[in-house]
Amino acid sequence: MPFRLTILGCNSAVPANGRHPTAQILQVRKSLFLIDCGEGTQLRMSDFNIHGRERIGQIFISHLHGDHIFGLPGLLTSYSLNNRTNDLTIFSPPGLEEMINAVLKASGAHLSYAVNFVVVDTEKSTQIFEDKQVTVTTIPLKHGMPVTGYLFREKKQPDNIIAEKIAEYDIPFQKIKAIKAGENFVTAEGKTITHEELTEPAPEPRSYAFCTDTSYKPDIVPLIKNVDLLYHETTFTTEEGVHAEKYGHSTAAQAAEIAKAANVGKLICGHYSARYGDLSPIEKEAKSIFPNSKAADEGDVFEVEFRRTKC
Amino acid sequence: MPFRLTILGCNSAVPANGRHPTAQILQVRKSLFLIDCGEGTQLRMSDFNIHGRERIGQIFISHLHGDHIFGLPGLLTSYSLNNRTNDLTIFSPPGLEEMINAVLKASGAHLSYAVNFVVVDTEKSTQIFEDKQVTVTTIPLKHGMPVTGYLFREKKQPDNIIAEKIAEYDIPFQKIKAIKAGENFVTAEGKTITHEELTEPAPEPRSYAFCTDTSYKPDIVPLIKNVDLLYHETTFTTEEGVHAEKYGHSTAAQAAEIAKAANVGKLICGHYSARYGDLSPIEKEAKSIFPNSKAADEGDVFEVEFRRTKC
Numbered sequence: 028m029p030f031r032l033t034i035l036g037c038n039s040a041v042p043a044n045g046r047h048p049t050a051q052i053l054q055v056r057k058s059l060f061l062i063d064c065g066e067g068t069q070l071r072m073s074d075f076n077i078h079g080r081e082r083i084g085q086i087f088i089s090h091l092h093g094d095h096i097f098g099l100p101g102l103l104t105s106y107s108l109n110n111r112t113n114d115l116t117i118f119s120p121p122g123l124e125e126m127i128n129a130v131l132k133a134s135g136a137h138l139s140y141a142v143n144f145v146v147v148d149t150e151k152s153t154q155i156f157e158d159k160q161v162t163v164t165t166i167p168l169k170h171g172m173p174v175t176g177y178l179f180r181e182k183k184q185p186d187n188i189i190a191e192k193i194a195e196y197d198i199p200f201q202k203i204k205a206i207k208a209g210e211n212f213v214t215a216e217g218k219t220i221t222h223e224e225l226t227e228p229a230p231e232p233r234s235y236a237f238c239t240d241t242s243y244k245p246d247i248v249p250l251i252k253n254v255d256l257l258y259h260e261t262t263f264t265t266e267e268g269v270h271a272e273k274y275g276h277s278t279a280a281q282a283a284e285i286a287k288a289a290n291v292g293k294l295i296c297g298h299y300s301a302r303y304g305d306l307s308p309i310e311k312e313a314k315s316i317f318p319n320s321k322a323a324d325e326g327d328v329f330e331v332e333f334r335r336t337k338c
Numbered sequence: 339m340p341f342r343l344t345i346l347g348c349n350s351a352v353p354a355n356g357r358h359p360t361a362q363i364l365q366v367r368k369s370l371f372l373i374d375c376g377e378g379t380q381l382r383m384s385d386f387n388i389h390g391r392e393r394i395g396q397i398f399i400s401h402l403h404g405d406h407i408f409g410l411p412g413l414l415t416s417y418s419l420n421n422r423t424n425d426l427t428i429f430s431p432p433g434l435e436e437m438i439n440a441v442l443k444a445s446g447a448h449l450s451y452a453v454n455f456v457v458v459d460t461e462k463s464t465q466i467f468e469d470k471q472v473t474v475t476t477i478p479l480k481h482g483m484p485v486t487g488y489l490f491r492e493k494k495q496p497d498n499i500i501a502e503k504i505a506e507y508d509i510p511f512q513k514i515k516a517i518k519a520g521e522n523f524v525t526a527e528g529k530t531i532t533h534e535e536l537t538e539p540a541p542e543p544r545s546y547a548f549c550t551d552t553s554y555k556p557d558i559v560p561l562i563k564n565v566d567l568l569y570h571e572t573t574f575t576t577e578e579g580v581h582a583e584k585y586g587h588s589t590a591a592q593a594a595e596i597a598k599a600a601n602v603g604k605l606i607c608g609h610y611s612a613r614y615g616d617l618s619p620i621e622k623e624a625k626s627i628f629p630n631s632k633a634a635d636e637g638d639v640f641e642v643e644f645r646r647t648k649c
Contacts, residue, residue, distance in 0.1 A: 041416045042381050048412075066412040067378045070353050093415045093445045097408075101359075101377040104404045105352045122444045129440035133433045134404045135483050172446050 028056040030181060030233040030331040032256060034297065034323045035071035039240075039262050039276075040094045042066070043301035046325055048094035051258070052077050053235060055181055056160040061086045061102075062177065062237050068098030069105055075326050081111050085156060087163065088119035089239060090174035096123065100130045107139040116143040118155055118163075120173035149173040152250050157182075166250050168241035170275040176241070178251060181232035192225045230333030236291070239298045242271065243281040248288045255331045257291040258323070260298035264308050267300070279309045283316035294320040295329060339367040341492060341544040341642040343567060345608065345634045346382035350551075350573050350587075351405045353377070354612035357636055359405035362569070363388050364546060366492055367471040372397045372413075373488065373548050379409030380416055386637050392422050396467060398474065399430035400550060401485035407434065411441045418449045427454040429466055429474075431484035460484040463561050468493075477561050479552035481586040487549040489562060495540035503536045541644030547602070550609045553582065554592040559599045566642045568602040569634070571609035575619050578611070590620045594627035605631040606640060 031054045036047030048065025052072070059082050061068070072080050089095055099117075106115070117123065124144035131138070147155055147165050156163040159182070166176030185207040192198065196214050198206070206212055212220045236251040239260035251257060262276035271278050279296055286294035294317050296309050303309060306322035313320035321327075342365045347358030359376025363383070370393050372379070383391050400406055410428075417426070428434065435455035442449070458466055458476050467474040470493070477487030496518040503509065507525050509517070517523055523531045547562040550571035562568060573587035582589050588596075590607055597605035605628050607620050614620060617633035624631035632638075 041419050042384065042412075045384070047381065066409065067381055070358065070378055073353065073356070091445050093411055093441075093447060096445065097412045097415075097441075098377065100404055101353075101408045104408075108352050126440055126444035129437055130404075130408075133437035134402050134407065136404060 029054050030056070030235070030255075032235060032258070032295075032329040032331075033075055033077065034295075034325055034327045034329075035068055035075060035077075036065045037297035037299065037323050037325055038094075039298045039300055040092065041301050044304040046299065047071055048097070049089075049239065049298060050098060051237070052083075053179055055179060055233075058158055058160045059083050060163075060179070063087070063089055063095040063239075064098040064102060065094045066097040066101075069102045071325070081106065081109065081113070084113065084115060085163075086115065086117045087177045087237075088117060088123060089168070089176065089237070090120055090170060090172055091122050091126070092172065092240065095240075096126075099123075099127060100134070103127065103131070103138060103142065104134070104136045107136065111140045114141045114143060116145060116156075118145045118147050118177075120149050120175065121146045147175055149175045164250075166236060166238060166247050168238060168247070169244050170240045170242065174240060176236060176238040176247070178234065178236045178254065180234045183232050184229035186222075186226040186228050188226050192220075196220055196225075198225075233331040233333070235331070238285075240275065241277060242275045243277050243285075245285065245288065248285060251285075251289045251291065253290050255292040255334075256295060256329055257286050257289065257293070258295040258297055259285055261296040261309050261313060261322075262298050262300050264312050266308075267302070270300070279312035279320075280316055283313040283320055286313075286317040286320065292319070292331070293329070296320060296322045340365050341367070341546070341566075343546060343569070343606075343640040343642075344386055344388065345606075345636055345638045345640075346379055346386060346388075347376045348608035348610065348634050348636055349405075350609045350611050351403065352612050355615040357610065358382055359408070360400075360550065360609060361409060362548065364490055366490060366544075369469055369471045370394050371474075371490070374398070374400055374406040374550075375409040375413060376405045377408040377412075380413045382636065392417065392420065392424070395424065395426060396474075397426065397428045398488045398548075399428060399434060400479070400487065400548070401431055401481060401483055402433055402437070403483065403551065406551075407437075410434075410438060411445070414438065414442070414449060414453065415445070415447045417451065418447065422451045425452045425454060427456055427467075429456045429458050429488075431460050431486065432457045458486055460486045475561075477547060477549060477558050479549060479558070480555050481551040481553065485551060487547060487552070487558070489545065489547045489565070491545045492543035494543050497533075497537040497539050499537050503531075507531055507536075509536075544642045544644070546642070549596075551586065552588060553586045554588050554596075556596065556599065559596060562596075562600045562602065564601050566603040566645075567606060567640055568597050568600065568604070569606040569608060570596055572607040572620050572624060572633075573609050573611050575623050577619075578613070581611070590623035590631075591627055594624040594631055597624075597628040597631065603630070603642070604640070607631060607633045
């Protein structure tokens, strides 16, 4: 069951060096989410073979700067032209609904499906979504306009029954659900076999934190502690840190400090200034502080494997 | 002095088969124009090495369907992030200014330059623009919402003086402008050399007509008579003509009939339905009626050479 992040766009405001504005696809088991939607997102989905885009039921928007939302009108109208019928929910800071409605009205578009706009609180961390697979919680960031990151955390699954034990104790199919939920099993001979012997714990839930755009904000560390994957913007290297300071962005070193303090599994760098055709200065700077760092490029896929607590 | 059309996007509403929504660059001598601006236009300009995009002073929008305008917000804000200062004029049917303003407001964008929105009359053909090189005239089309085509016609240039004659008659530099404008020249010996002997006519002005989106509308023929290049939408082949009828589009055969009746130099097909991965059925159908037809693909460049009336 995958936990898979695909980078569709990882440049900052002005597309450059063949890179596009921000957009990502996160698949958590059967759920498919879109995170930010810069211009060209629907085209990048085709470029990188994202299948089943109509299954995306939720879009999470960090903030309303154009490089994070200008792909929405095209995606929404293309869904409609392809006769989408399932609802779509878009989470964002305030103002998006008015903008999208103005665009749809001007372009004469009538969507074939319902769009629910949910305005998120960008000031405090709040769980805003859950389904069977995952919860999503906001991460307050700082960028000169209301902005939020998002923490995707897989839900803990029931313990797994050990296949060999089913045969060994001749456990009927109907009993398995209860055993997985915690019950013991009594054999035909009256012997009690404990839940612990029959099962192994489900893998640890996997997690992903998306943090862009933001200036250096160490108070997010407790919110993203121990996540498997952290995408944190690295618009500049420290050498250009004055621009990060001025425009509300972070350096690669700052992102790596956050990753280190939060003890994350892996840091993914992104949201690059147009000046970085070659990303190695970004990655090198991040790695010098947090070795398991990677400067993402478009089309990169990051798979999070299960970490089992007992095998 | 080039008269050069570059196809940036030539698919219809839903991007498919690696093709993008409508956008074109027309260079007429030193002037650079953008025609329509579907999602991804600024990215396609980079893909196809369109240099000097900041020199584009005018954008001509056919209509407000999303696949013709959703690239505008990104282009306009990128111009601003690159500190553009020269004015930009956008010609379009009504409603665009309100939409763009709503988008800019929501995304917190303040442009570094002035944008002049000019609403064009979509009911009658009107000259809406001229500079030293070119005039632009609207072509009323029909598509279920206000829509217009655009006719770009190079201005007639003064006659060219024949270089050898300057040496032969020892013509001073100061006299050349007057001779090109029509005057004769009198030599030091008092002999009159006629304007006709000294000059050759300037090349015939070149012209381009952009006609999309539209259903079959033969009354445009007189407006586009004898143009060098005609881009006319061919969303479907005749086999799928029922869809053309239903959605206000044209078949390849209908576009070719227009091209033939108007005696154009070359027909460029485009605005393809997503069903046409292979464009040969479109091109074949058009060629069967108007042999000098070409199914445009993205990145195609069409150069119009001078046709001299006297050499």
